[in-house]
Amino acid sequence: MVTMKEIAEICGVSRGTVDRALNGRGRVNAETAEKIRRTAKELGYEPNPAGKALAARKKRPVISIVMSSEGNPFFDDVKKGMEEAADQYKIYGVQIEYHTMKGYDPQKQLATLQEIAGRVQALIINPIDDPAIATQINSMVESGIFVVTVNNDIEGTRRHCYVGSDYYNGGLTSCALLEALLGQQAEIAVILGSLKLRGHRLRLEGFKERMKKVPGFHLAATIEHNDDDIYAYEVTKNLLAEHPEINAICVLAAGVYGTCRAVMQLPEERRPLVLSFDTVPTTVEMMQFGIIKATIYQHPYRQGFSAVNKAFEYLVHGRLPEKDMCILKNEIKLFENL
Amino acid sequence: MVTMKEIAEICGVSRGTVDRALNGRGRVNAETAEKIRRTAKELGYEPNPAGKALAARKKRPVISIVMSSEGNPFFDDVKKGMEEAADQYKIYGVQIEYHTMKGYDPQKQLATLQEIAGRVQALIINPIDDPAIATQINSMVESGIFVVTVNNDIEGTRRHCYVGSDYYNGGLTSCALLEALLGQQAEIAVILGSLKLRGHRLRLEGFKERMKKVPGFHLAATIEHNDDDIYAYEVTKNLLAEHPEINAICVLAAGVYGTCRAVMQLPEERRPLVLSFDTVPTTVEMMQFGIIKATIYQHPYRQGFSAVNKAFEYLVHGRLPEKDMCILKNEIKLFENL
DNA sequence: TTGTACGCGTTATCAA
């Protein structure tokens, strides 16, 4: 473990000079700077985070979290992960503020971003898929704010990192699971919130791609319900009445409860197999009743924890994430291993 | 965020006194000590780890890791988790030493433990299930060493924490998965390493317990292969010849490859469904070939990382684990979501 | 362009 002090002694300069050379703060002779950087490299110098943390303590950097989490129980665990991470890092003087909202109105999210833009050092956002948001994110990155997208990514931005699941793979996995459970023949209904949402689109693409390997799979219907349980209930009820041949329902996003309530109205022997995503309380309840056979889990707690962790590592230690994607695996859960 | 300095000012004493009072180093007046402790509590004082790390840098505590990992690829990921955690913590001056061995000879592990007993501050062990080991662990705990069992627990000890999966639940999950994939009828062979190993026993118990819910499930054979692939191959071959009615094989531990090679010799339409545990390279290969339908994953990387994390938290911050068990979930993997 | 000095929170040592 080499320290700046040691490097200073070796190079015959003061600690201040080493600091300026290594951190590119200018005001240092080009040759000596070069020499310092070289010896630092040779000796494998790495700054000690503990020292950094102590010194950076008075800066009190602010991490702002912007999420459309209200009324969406999936985000309860994401937030728990964020809070526990924040708790672990509070001694470093990092401050965290939450901006939660309900629904996916781009203007509303944009307004929040504009409000915080000049005030925060890092942004963790569950972005709404809209050009105005992308533009705003880019301008914030430009101005030196560290940006992490969480749970959903947004294209066309220079955000530093995405933390979340691989939606396309989630669709693949859902279809593969269906094949494993049901065999080669199925009349399938796919239910999702909205094709306007990038994640839902990607899951559907993955699902369809995997379907190509199973000639006996037929997609009887694809339904959008705008994340509304009541609407999902009505639509599913009509669907099952019109298409009694359906023997599999894959809910690729939210609205799980409404769909399940519709399925429960059928006599047990006529109920289709139901697959879902996530493990919100109502989903767990439906697994307990045997209505949902299996669900795909995308580690919400770890998403929240990792997102805050990336921001923290940058703000306190100046470390950029190794990869610009932190992908958490899609896991399959039966009731037994929830 | 209260600091010792602030407490010192409030109580009208020096930082040194506050240090002695709060850390029970003696040599401090009983009344002032009490006063200091009270105000610290009132103000919610918590020591700043960054300061601690800096100050404790020269102590260089040693964490010793004892594992029967050689020749067992499952532990590759466990070790990777340990190494990355160690890397993250090296600035705190923690030193890590590995003692790996091959096989499960209690005397050999005991000798290692006796060698390190007087020299280390923490022990992370994948314990062999033997009374002599239990006794030695207890005596080490007694002498102030922080002990974490990893991947396998051992009964009758006062180890501080266990990090690993729930084996009983793994058995439950394996059987539930079989039911989901195969329906209510199955002639099953269960294959495991050794009933002398606690984890294997527990998985079998869980499996049998879950079987009670499915009257059509019949356990045709239970086979031990002592974690030897060649032996597993031979035994499986004989088994399949004698019991052509077997349509499901659940490998509850290692020997997966040998079993699969035997299954591959059958014509495709006569091959039983195979379930396994873990995702070692040979298992992944067999999933690619479609021989193994699904496998149960117990987060080896996170086991390693968490175990080192617990030891670190104790040695550097003096924090005991909140719970004496850190259970990582059993996850179900198809080839698609590996 | 370079060096000095202080502060961050904790622990350890030595002097009073």
Add this chain to the structure above:
DNA sequence: TTGATAACGCGTACAA
């Protein structure tokens, strides 16, 4: 029984 002081590694304001 106490207090003062130095040290740990880094950042920074200020002096030279």
